[in-house]
Amino acid sequence: MIRRALSLLLIAIPALAISGLAEAQQVRIKDLVEFEGVRGNDLVGYGLVVGLNGTGDGLRNAPFTEDLMANILERLGVNVTGEQFRPKNVAAVMITSVLPPFARSGSQIDVTVSAIGDATSLLGGTLIMTPMNAADGKIYAVAQGTIIAGGVTAEGEGAVVTKGVPTSGAIPAGARVEREVGFDFAGLRDMTLALREADFTTAIRIESAINAAFGRDAALMLDSGTVRIDLTRVSSRSTAHAVQRIENIPVAPESRARVVVDQRSGTIVMGQDVRISRVAVSQGNLTLRIQEAPIVAQPNPFAEGETVVVPRTEAAIEEELGPGLAEVQAGTSLSEVIAGLNALGVPPRDMIDILKTIKAVGALHAELVVL
Template identity: 75%
Template sequence: MNWASRFRIAGILTVTLTSCLLVAVPFASAQSIRIKDLVEFDGVRGNDLVGYGLVVGLNGTGDGLRNAPFTEEIMTNILERLGVNVTGEQFRPKNVAAVIVTAALPPFARSGGQIDVTVSAIGDADSLLGGTLVMTPLTAADGEIYAVAQGTIIAGGVSATGEAAKVIEGVPTAGVVPAGARVEREVDFDFTTMTQIRLALRNPDFTTALRVETAINQEIGRGVARMLDAGTVLVDVARADRASPAHALSAIENVAVTPEQRARVVVDQASGTIVMGSTVRISEVAVSQNNLTLRIEEAPVVSQPNPFSDGQTVVVPRTGVALQEEPGPGLALVQGGTTLSDVIAGLNALGVSARDMIDILKSIKAAGALHAEFIVR
């Protein structure tokens, strides 16, 4: 039995069994997801913070102050604020490094709470391992200080340097300080005064938005939810008959909904990775692929003159070119309505490599037989 026949039979059998399974349990493959995992609540969001600080206590792996003058400047400012006059002094330690500190202020964070911070070197420091971040104010986009960070850095890598070799594992010039920032200022937001809250779908889809609306109205009643577009559902919390908007959202966020996704195929050419959705379908199409091998060999020949003759020794080029095309399986007929997973399973069974499989998928898409969004990274 040739490749085409085996592929055709495998595809037909797989489609038949799959169709029977879908008829018996039509929603067996669907999964219910909580609304809190599908949407973002209007007003319930974090805020990004950033600061510029100094790390001390490094074991000779800090910034070279000749190459990073801003490190010397911030170190001078910190020492002067502590009452140490270093004006005109010449000191160039290797145990300090200038860093950028970033954090995310979570929603409803209160004064005194602690948040994690990320510390990244901006100079030529080799490693932040074992360093301590000195008190660093963190500001938001409005320029106000919302948190202050300080603490010991946990670096995510290791660096070892010798006289003639250097080994780096991970990224030692970046690290984190768990619970390293203390919230000093709260975001001015009164959630209790809201009468309407918009739910923003992370993956906009009209069908999913309609299902969210229906599920909320069935759970709370009174027609409190209304779909505005593919990505927004408006909830009238004033009509929800709950003690507060927070109580209304607590009743909504755990309601289960079955989301609908667009058919999509994502391929990564660098790694040969293929990711596809279960809703991908292909129309009837014929596929053929052959392996072509081109071999070029150079075998130069040395030509020497006869003894005692007036001649020269020359090198005569000899090139051998061979073009070999391995016998292919011919055309393989892929039945219409076949799922892409059936096609991949058939190609895997025949030993088709991932890169060849990506080329086949590209060709099927170009032929208009692949009914899905095709994304190449």
């Protein structure tokens, strides 16, 4: 009995490991799709920042800052017609934000403030009340508050050091929502799920998972990037309750075989489905050397003539010969592909050129993306 129990235990351990691996590959539907109507709206505004420590716009180079300041002062009852003022503690800025879905009047959202003139820093500045418009031209929020700038500038007589971007900053909860976006979410009878990465296999898995969760045909795949849900066939108290159940259903997404390379940093990233056929590779390096060694020719003493410079160039091309053709075995898994490429013994930057060549030959069975 002890031996039998031990053997059953040894069989159960790998089964649990495989089950845990399968669960780790699944993600929630909410991380794969966008729900119809559940989206934000971009907001933008044009305003004025005051209180800068001499780092604002030069009004001669940014006349729009002077116009904006004059308009604000006149709205506050200060007549500045014909006045000449050249302060250095104000700056014209653009304010951007995103109005979250289902945002209600009175709620607060974060805003980003960026200088558009020749201001050198927004550190310590205060944004004056600024309306923020959406794409339809209507005002949906009003922004105001103290700017938190992430950069700093140190300046001396002979050098200027800047760390970060002092001409851009943020105001946490700096805008208050004044208008709501009208959308009858509770009255929806059907809903569309838009996949962030269109794929027929992932879409059919989402359809099957939703239908299995509700025990009826409530979801239908329309194409590789769209799944439609009939909310009338979903037994839930409301549309919001149905979406809450749907977005937490686990699904194993399908991914394309893809290799992404960054030539600037020499970074190579491969997906788990990358495969490579048997291929032979030879790689060498060329070194070009050019050296200038001009010669100065002078006439003899007391002789007629002039000094001339005779150019002399030494050029040479050297080729570092490798071990010849290296065979890369066919790989049926990502680890085998990596082992085969590492067997070439070349640095990552040279590996990028090798991957391009293998793709051109047709031996790399994956999409090659070069950044």
